[in-house]
Amino acid sequence: MRAGADEAKVREIPTWRESxxxxxxxxxxxxxxxxxxxxxxxxxxxxxARVRALYDEAQIVELTAAVALENFRSKFNVPLGxxxxxxxxx
Numbered sequence: 001m002r003a004g005a006d007e008a009k010v011r012e013i014p015t016w017r018e019s020x021x022x023x024x025x026x027x028x029x030x031x032x033x034x035x036x037x038x039x040x041x042x043x044x045x046x047x048x049a050r051v052r053a054l055y056d057e058a059q060i061v062e063l064t065a066a067v068a069l070e071n072f073r074s075k076f077n078v079p080l081g082x083x084x085x086x087x088x089x090x
Contacts, residue, residue: 025054033067 012019016030028050035043043051051060076082 028054029063032063036064036067037071 009021012021013030016022016027022030028047031047032043032051035041035047051063055063
C-alpha cells in the first residue's frame, strides 16, 4: 500500500474475475499468473498472445519473474514451515 496500491482494489483480488475494478491488462496478468501457478496447467498459446498484445517484452519478463519468484517462495517456505510474517493479512 505504501507504493500507491489502491486498498479497495487489493481487496478485490480474490474475486478478480467478477470484479469490475480491474483493467483488461490486469485481468490478463492475473490469468497468466494463475496458469503459471496451478500445477499441471500450462500457459496456452492463446493466453500468451493476449499477454503479448497488452505488455511489451520487458514487461512480460518482469511479470513472469515476479510470478515465478512468488511460486518459488511458496514451494520453498511451506515444507520448511516458514510462516507468514504478517505483511499481508487476508
